[in-house]
Amino acid sequence: MKALTFKRYGKSPGIGFADVPRPTLKADGLLVRVHAAGVNPIDNMIPTGIFKAVLRFDLPATLGSDLAGIVTEVGSRVTRFKVGDAVFANIFDQGTGSIAEFALVPESAAALKPVNLDFVQAASIPMVGLTTWQALKERVELQAGQKVFITAGSGGIGTFAIQLAKLMGAKVGTTTSTGNVELVR
Numbered sequence: 001m002k003a004l005t006f007k008r009y010g011k012s013p014g015i016g017f018a019d020v021p022r023p024t025l026k027a028d029g030l031l032v033r034v035h036a037a038g039v040n041p042i043d044n045m046i047p048t049g050i051f052k053a054v055l056r057f058d059l060p061a062t063l064g065s066d067l068a069g070i071v072t073e074v075g076s077r078v079t080r081f082k083v084g085d086a087v088f089a090n091i092f093d094q095g096t097g098s099i100a101e102f103a104l105v106p107e108s109a110a111a112l113k114p115v116n117l118d119f120v121q122a123a124s125i126p127m128v129g130l131t132t133w134q135a136l137k138e139r140v141e142l143q144a145g146q147k148v149f150i151t152a153g154s155g156g157i158g159t160f161a162i163q164l165a166k167l168m169g170a171k172v173g174t175t176t177s178t179g180n181v182e183l184v185r
Contacts, residue, residue, distance in 0.1 A: 001019070001020060001021075001022050001100060001101040001102055002017055002018070002019060002020075002100065002101055003017070003018060003020045003062040003063075003097065003099060003100035003101070004016070004017055004062065004063045004064065004097070004099040004100070005017075005018045005020065005060040005061060005062050005063065005097075006046075006047040006059070006060060006061060006063060007059060007060045008059060009047060009048065009049030009052060009059075010047075010048065010049055011048075013047035013048070014060075015047060015063070018060060020060070020062065020100070022101075022102050023096060023102060023103065023104035024104070025073050025074075025075055025104070026075050026104065026106075027075040027076045027077040027078075028075050028077045028078065028106055028107050028108070029074075029075045029078070029104050029105060029106050029107060030071050030073070030074055030075070030078060030081055030087065030104075030105045030106075030107060030110055031071070031072050031073040031074075031102055031103075031104060031105075032067065032069040032070065032071055032072065032087060032089070032102065032103050032104075032105050032110075033069050033070045033072050033101065033102055034067050034068075034069040034098060034099075034100060034101060034102065034103050035068055035069045035070065035119035035123075036067065036068045036069070036118075036119040036120040036122070036123035037064045037066060037067045037068075037098040037099045037100075037123055038064070038065070038066030038067070038098070038123040038124045038125075038126065038127065039063075039064060039066075039099070040065055040066065040127045040128070040156075042065070042092070042127075043063055043064055043065055046063070047063070055093060055095075056095050057095055058095070061095075061096075061097060062096060062097030062098075062099060062100050062103075063097045063098075063099050064097040064098035064099035064100070065090055065091060065092040065097070065098055065126070065127055066088070066089070066090050066092075066098060066123050066124070066125070066126040066127050067088065067089055067090075067091065067098035067103055067105070067123055067126075068086070068087065068088040068089075068113055068119040068120070068122035068123040069086070069087065069088075069103070069119065070084065070085070070086055070087075071083055071084060071085045071086075071087055072102070075107070077107075078107045079107075080107060080110075081107065081110060081112075085112060086112065086113040086119075086122075087105070087110045087111060087112060087113055088110070088111060088113045088122040088123060088125060088126060089103075089105045089109045089110040089111065089126060090109060090126035090127050090130060091103060091104075091105055091106075091109060092127065094106065094109070098123075124156075125160075128156045128157045128160045129160060131157055132157055132160045132161045132164050133164065135161070136148070136161060136164055136165055136168065137164075137168075142165060142168050142170050143168075143169070143170075144168060144169025144170065145169060145170070145171075146170050146171070147170065147171045147172075147173065148165050148170045148171070148172055148173070149172075149173045149174070150162055150165065150172060150173070150174045151174070151175050152174075152175060152176070153174030153175060153176045153180070153183075153184035154176045154177070154180035154183050154184055158174065158176075158184070159183070159184070162174060162184060
């Protein structure tokens with residue numbers, strides 16, 4: 001199968017499309033035919049080697065963290081999904097990547113794709129959604145009626161954070177360029 005890989009860490013990581021073996025299904029996993037993959041800033045940083053000590057990749061490694069696609073196989077211990085399900089997931093710390101024809105996704109990392117989103121929209125959610133949830137709900141414990149200031153409101157995390165904070169009942173302030181005022185409103 002085709003995948004976007006990097007061959008080594010550093011300034012010249014050898015990024016390019018390559019033929020790689022299709023992932024081997026695990027008992028608790030899903031094999032997903034990727035229809036869309038999201039690219040996050042951290043995906044660009046991984047090949048530099050900055051996270052080498054905490055993220056383990058066998059090189060060459062497939063790039064990408066977020067994905068949306070169709071389940072083509074399920075492991076023997078999988079209970080929540082079946083072949084043909086449309087899913088989205090983040091596989092950031094799994095040692096595999098999402099910018100490939102197929103991706104191995106642990107059942108615990110997957111969710112059914114909302115029917116009102118296409119694959120590209122769904123693939124754009126996992127990392128920014130999780131980051132926003134962790135920041136506002138778990139760290140800050142934002143409550144209805146509180147005020148929150150979100151910098152860079154028109155960015156990936158900013159747009160998500162504004163919506164989640166408003167959904168949680170907070171009053172939101174933000175920054176953005178003049179051209180993006182209506183977007184963040």
